[in-house]
Amino acid sequence: MKRIEKFGIVFCMIIGVGLSFWTEQKAISHLCNRQYEEAFIKNEKNEQQVMLVEEENKREQKVAYLTFDDGPSVYTPQVLDILNKYGIHATFFLIGENVDDKMLPIIERTVKEGNLVGIHTYSHRAEKIYGSCEAFQKDVQMAKAVIENAIHEKVRFYRFPWGSANGYLRPISKHVIPWLQEQGITYCDWNVSGEDSIGKCSEWSIYHNVEKDMGRFKQSFILLHDSKSCCLTVSALPQIIEDALAKGYRFDTIDHATNVYQCCLE
Ligand SMILES: [Zn+2]
Incomplete structure (x- = not known):
């Protein structure tokens, strides 16, 4: 195998590994963001529910x-x-x-x-x-x-x-x-x-x-x-x-x- 071909293969491998690592990181970050958003929405919903319950309790008192x-x-x-x-x-x-x-x-x-x-x-x-x-x-x-x-x-x-x-x-x-x-x-x-x-x-x-x-x-x-x-x-x-x-x-x-x-x- 020529030297230039070997270099080409190594270069492609490095790019390949780099790309898969970047894609994975992006997926993880996207997942984290989604989880964070979901948690935030859930938290906001919980707060709204707590407020509604408090309001209801207040009316009932x-x-x-x-x-x-x-x-x-x-x-x-x-x-x-x-x-x-x-x-x-x-x-x-x-x-x-x-x-x-x-x-x-x-x-x-x-x-x-x-x-x-x-x-x-x-x-x-x-x-x-x-x-x-x-x-x-x-x-x-x-x-x-x-x-x-x-x-x-x-x-x-x-x-x-x-x-x-x-x-x-x-x-x-x-x-x-x-x-x-x-x-x-x-x-x-x-x-x-x-x-x-x-x-x-x-x-x-x-x-x-x-x-x-x-x-x-x-x-x-x-x-x-x-x-x-x-x-x-x-x-x-x-x-x-x-x-x-x-x-x-x-x-x-x-x-x-x-x-x-x-x-x-x-
Ligand atoms: Zn009076």
Whole structure:
């Protein structure tokens, strides 16, 4: 065999081995990439499944959202003490007119202890709130300004005085509800009420009104009042909390709800 032929054969062998090695490496790398992609997709699918299960669990959980209208008041510190005792949080819808220098430390304490603060009204007078769209907007904006000044953050939740199903609101609701949304504010009604600001109530009647309706809803939005005329609410509160805990409810603030309760949407 000529020298040049031998050289040719060796050259071809080297190229052949090199090519097969390169092809194999490419196949391995392709396989690795595919395995990696599959693992990534699988992982992503698992994460999505976990999120769906968590979302489902959240919907299935029984949650009680205690909401206090008309504060702050002389009773707010006592309400906060009770919430702390049970290690739970609540939502407070404040009246702008009640926010004065004396109340500022109490409002700061409310937020600092993990509770949520929302707007109720500035005046709590029907003719001043619902007289016209402009009157409504003025009342909300005045309350929003003093409350945001007190809590040093934006307010995102609102409770209509007398609820969103009240007759005063009806003539202007088509205008003011979208307006609230434009302001980044969500309104929240209630599906359980202690009836603690209507007529003659007692510690027992407040507890009983909550207890009889709470079990009907997995997400109970409970209306109570934090005002100077509602001292019985403070007395009834521990019993309300203990009953809810015994029924398997946990307590939370409404900003953690999947959907807040709104009467008009029912
Ligand atoms: Zn009110």
